[in-house]
Amino acid sequence: MNSPMPGLDQPLKSSTGIPGFDQITGGGLPRGRTTLLLGGPGSGKTIFALQFLAQGARECGQAGIFVAFEESPARIVANSAGFGWGLDVLTPGALHFVDAQPAPDLIQSGSFDLSGMLAGLGALADEIKAQRIVFDALDIVLALLPDGPSRRREIYRLHEWLLDRQLTGLITAKSGGDEERSLGDQPFGFMQFMVDCAVILNHRVTLGVSQRNLRVQKFRGSSFDENESPFIIGKDGFDVAVARTLGRTDAQVSNERVSSGVDRLDTMLGGGYYRGASVLITGFPGTAKTTLSGAFAEAACLRGERTLFVSFDSDGSEVIRNLTSVGIQLERFEKSGMLAMISARTITGSAESMLVRIKALAKEHNARCLVIDPVSTLSKSGNELTAHGVAERLIDWSKAAGITLVCTSLLDEMGGALGGGTPLQISTLADTWIHLNYLVQAGERNRGMSIVKSRGTAHSNQVRELILSEHGVTLADIYTAGGEVLMGTLRWEKESAERVANEVAEVAGQLKRVTLDAEEAVLEVRAKSLQTELVAKQIEKTLLERTTQSREGELSRVRARMRELRGADAARSDRDPE
Amino acid sequence: MNHAMDAPCYEFRLYVAGDAENSRLAAENLHALCAERLPQRHRIEVVDVLQDPKRAFADGIFMTPTLIKLAPAPQRKIIGSLSERKVVLLTLGLEAGH
Numbered sequence: 156m157n158s159p160m161p162g163l164d165q166p167l168k169s170s171t172g173i174p175g176f177d178q179i180t181g182g183g184l185p186r187g188r189t190t191l192l193l194g195g196p197g198s199g200k201t202i203f204a205l206q207f208l209a210q211g212a213r214e215c216g217q218a219g220i221f222v223a224f225e226e227s228p229a230r231i232v233a234n235s236a237g238f239g240w241g242l243d244v245l246t247p248g249a250l251h252f253v254d255a256q257p258a259p260d261l262i263q264s265g266s267f268d269l270s271g272m273l274a275g276l277g278a279l280a281d282e283i284k285a286q287r288i289v290f291d292a293l294d295i296v297l298a299l300l301p302d303g304p305s306r307r308r309e310i311y312r313l314h315e316w317l318l319d320r321q322l323t324g325l326i327t328a329k330s331g332g333d334e335e336r337s338l339g340d341q342p343f344g345f346m347q348f349m350v351d352c353a354v355i356l357n358h359r360v361t362l363g364v365s366q367r368n369l370r371v372q373k374f375r376g377s378s379f380d381e382n383e384s385p386f387i388i389g390k391d392g393f394d395v396a397v398a399r400t401l402g403r404t405d406a407q408v409s410n411e412r413v414s415s416g417v418d419r420l421d422t423m424l425g426g427g428y429y430r431g432a433s434v435l436i437t438g439f440p441g442t443a444k445t446t447l448s449g450a451f452a453e454a455a456c457l458r459g460e461r462t463l464f465v466s467f468d469s470d471g472s473e474v475i476r477n478l479t480s481v482g483i484q485l486e487r488f489e490k491s492g493m494l495a496m497i498s499a500r501t502i503t504g505s506a507e508s509m510l511v512r513i514k515a516l517a518k519e520h521n522a523r524c525l526v527i528d529p530v531s532t533l534s535k536s537g538n539e540l541t542a543h544g545v546a547e548r549l550i551d552w553s554k555a556a557g558i559t560l561v562c563t564s565l566l567d568e569m570g571g572a573l574g575g576g577t578p579l580q581i582s583t584l585a586d587t588w589i590h591l592n593y594l595v596q597a598g599e600r601n602r603g604m605s606i607v608k609s610r611g612t613a614h615s616n617q618v619r620e621l622i623l624s625e626h627g628v629t630l631a632d633i634y635t636a637g638g639e640v641l642m643g644t645l646r647w648e649k650e651s652a653e654r655v656a657n658e659v660a661e662v663a664g665q666l667k668r669v670t671l672d673a674e675e676a677v678l679e680v681r682a683k684s685l686q687t688e689l690v691a692k693q694i695e696k697t698l699l700e701r702t703t704q705s706r707e708g709e710l711s712r713v714r715a716r717m718r719e720l721r722g723a724d725a726a727r728s729d730r731d732p733e
Numbered sequence: 734m735n736h737a738m739d740a741p742c743y744e745f746r747l748y749v750a751g752d753a754e755n756s757r758l759a760a761e762n763l764h765a766l767c768a769e770r771l772p773q774r775h776r777i778e779v780v781d782v783l784q785d786p787k788r789a790f791a792d793g794i795f796m797t798p799t800l801i802k803l804a805p806a807p808q809r810k811i812i813g814s815l816s817e818r819k820v821v822l823l824t825l826g827l828e829a830g831h
Contacts, residue, residue: 255795258810262824265758265814270750271782271797275790296795299812 168377169217169287169323172210173203175395179371179380185351187321188375189314193330193347194356199367199388200327201231202238203356204289206392207325209240212249217286217323220251220279222272225292228252238392248283257299269296269309273316280320287323294328310346326350351375357383366505366541369395385507385541394511396548413458413524413559416450416483419630420589423606423615428587432610433550433560435530438591442602443621443628444563447589448526449478449485450628451561455524456488463495463522465513467532471496474528482627495520499532506533506545514552523558530562550584586610591621594642601643604630620646743767743775743825744804750797751783758814759798766818770827 168182177183184190184207194200208219223231231252232242242250255272280288290313300306317324326346347353353372358365368383386395412426415434421427428434434451436444445468455462464485466474474496475485488494497516499509510533517525530549534542553560562585588607593600602621606614619630620642634641634649641649747763749756760779767775782789782797792801802809802825815821822828 253790254793257795258793260810262809262811262820263813264811264820264824265762265816266755267796267798267813268750268753268755269796270753271748271789271799272795274750274782274786275795278786279790299796 169207170210170215171203171207172214173206173393173395175384175386175397176369176393178397179369179384179395180352180374181377181379184323184325185374185377186323187318188351189317189324189326189349190352190354191346191350192325192327192354192356194327195358196329198356198358199386199393200329200356201226201291202235202388203354203393204291204325204327205231205235205242206238206240208250208287208289209242209245211287212245213240218249218251218283219287219289220253220276220283220285222253222255222276222288222290223292224255224257224290224295227256228254231291237390239390240392251279251283251285253279255296257296261299263299266301266305267299268305269312273312277316277320280322285322288317288325290324290326292329293326294330297328307345310349314349330355347372366507385505385544387505387508387511389508389511389515391515396507396510396545409557413460414451414454415447416452416454417447417628417630419619420604423617423619423630424587424609425612425614428559428561429611430559431554431557432586433553433562433584434587434589435585436561436563436589436591437565438563439593440565442591442593443623444565444591445474445528446478446481446483446623446628447591447621448528448561448563449474449481449483452494452524452526453478453483453485453488455559456485456493459493460523461493461495461521462488462524462526463497463513463517463520464526464528465497465499465516466528467499468528470498480625481623482625495522506542509533510545510549510552513549517556517558525553525558525560527560527562529565531564547584587612596642597645599643603633603642740774741805743771743802744778745775746778746780746801746803748780748782748789748792748794748797748799748801751781753797755814756798758816759800762815762818762821763800766815766821770822 167186168177168180168184169186170177170183192200192203205221208221211217211219221228221231226234235242253276276288279285293313297306297309300309313326328346350373352374355370355372357368357370359368360366367386367388369386370383371379371381380397384395384397386393388394409430411430412421412424412428413430414421414427415424428451436447438444445466448464452462452464464471464474468474469477471489475489478485485494485496489496495516499512513525513527516522527549530546533545533549549562550560587609590605590607592603592605594603602623603618604621605618606616618633620633622629622631631646634646745763745767747760749760763777767777780789780792780794782794789797796812798812798814800811800815802811809824809826811821811824819828
């Protein structure tokens with residue numbers, strides 16, 4: 156346990172071995188001093204005390220004595236067998252039980268005191284060199300004392316004895332917890348002033364849900380967390396919930412990306428979720444939150460990472476069957492042990508106990524990825540006040556453990572009306588928040604997905620359409636036209652209309668080209684025939700010229716012949732060309 | 734008192750814590766009672782828990798003073814200074830209860 160001030164007050168404390176409590180008190184109970192543990196019936200006083208002694212005997216090498224006023228030691232050991240502290244195998248030299256139950260047939264006459272017991276305990280403590288001692292249910296023996304002053308006297312006697320012997324003492328006594336009458340009413344009130352440390356266990360039932368709280372009321376000479384801290388009694392005993400304190404080392408931050416199980420979502424997120432991140436998927440019922448988390452679980456198992464799937468909504472087998480219909484095959488991984496499906500529908504109890512159970516299961520399964528579907532169950536009736544703190548601790552814990560956490564959360568109408576905040580307000584804590592929505596258009600509902608935030612990631616800010624088919628989960632770009640977002644059939648219609656228009660345009664173009672080709676051909680033909688005609692005309696013209704020349708030549712020859720024949724004189728014939 | 738010879742002998746063990754006030758009172762009260770009611774037929778063993786703490790512990794004695802009637806049966810245990818004589822007599826079976 157890391158103490159906020161290591162070295163300074165650590166040696167003065169005796170570790171209780173109770174997760175959380177040693178952190179609240181900075182190391183445990185005051186060493187060599189007396190601590191008073193008050194609580195109502197069934198609030199866990201005896202278990203706390205036993206755990207304190209077991210820790211001393213097993214881990215700190217400090218022998219302890221348990222003085223049982225209320226129950227027989229045999230019963231106490233038997234009852235604690237389930238916690239795995241192995242009290243039954245501890246030797247009496249390490250942990251000694253003293254049966255100090257007043258005999259039922261005890262008759263009392265006149266005044267008496269506890270010196271007999273203290274003398275005996277002193278001898279025993281010397282013998283086994285005890286350093287820790289528990290007086291369980293001191294109220295039982297005090298009740299035998301006739302009046303207030305004699306009770307006080309015995310408490311003084313006990314306190315002095317403890318101080319004298321330098322024993323770390325823990326005295327438990329029944330009391331109504333914090334909802335107590337005025338302190339002076341009873342000897343414990345007076346005792347609370349006397350002891351060095353007082354711890355109060357509260358057990359309330361809110362709307363049928365049991366809520367346990369622990370509060371350190373005083374701790375002389377030490378800083379401590381004064382607030383009520385929820386705790387549960389789990390299978391390892393006490394488990395006190397503490398939020399991560401500032402002094403504690405931060406969880407290791409990883410740059411590794413893990414797939415969300417949906418390729419296009421990975422692209423939108425710049426590669427997937429961060430390892431160890433907490434992812435919140437919100438949405439109305441039926442927006443495929445479970446499907447998206449199932450896709451994540453499948454991807455995790457495919458990578459060979461042990462995964463825990465906690466379903467508060469339906470049975471594990473139902474979840475697997477339902478996811479099969481969208482192409483997510485989880486059954487094989489559950490068979491191979493890679494995936495653990497936990498149906499937590501029937502688990503009732505405080506949010507705190509659910510968290511502890513989830514933590515225990517995750518540890519047991521050695522999970523690297525965790526799905527909680529839906530995490531909003533934690534805030535159902537009776538847990539409204541504590542749920543937020545529990546969710547905080549859930550995220551803190553998963554981060555510290557390096558577990559990638561995917562939670563779904565039902566966003567009811569109320570939450571939606573409050574501006575998209577989830578009832579648990581874990582949206583502020585989550586690293587990545589994916590919101591699923593319905594878009595109702597033209598008589599159909601389509602799923603839209605958007606990334607509300609993703610810390611440390613450049614992410615797409617576009618709404619995508621989430622399409623579920625038997626082949627799996629895909630995302631489609633939505634069709635935006637004229638400021639309108641189209642999804643589903645409308646998107647398809649719009650897309651196909653566009654396709655048809657394209658085809659028509661293409662056909663028209665082709666037709667035009669053909670027509671032009673034809674016209675071109677016609678013109679070419681005409682050009683050819685004209686050319687031929689031209690050649691013919693030219694030939695004709697040449698022929699004509701030649702004919703003309705030869706006729707003229709013939710004529711002049713004829714005239715010359717005729718002149719020869721007439722014998723006319725040259726002069727006349729020169730004047731008269733006839 | 735006419736069956737003195739047949740009547741059983743009473744065996745007592747008184748656990749005391751040193752010379753504490755209530756322990757001293759208890760011893761006085763017991764001796765006085767025995768002298769009056771059980772003359773010649775009682776035995777008293779006094780155990781000081783401060784002297785012999787382990788024994789008292791082994792005997793299951795946590796409060797002092799404690800008186801145990803070992804015989805005759807049934808065994809009885811009374812804690813306190815034995816100052817309420819009527820209660821003591823009733824418990825030890827030395828007086829019918831009315």
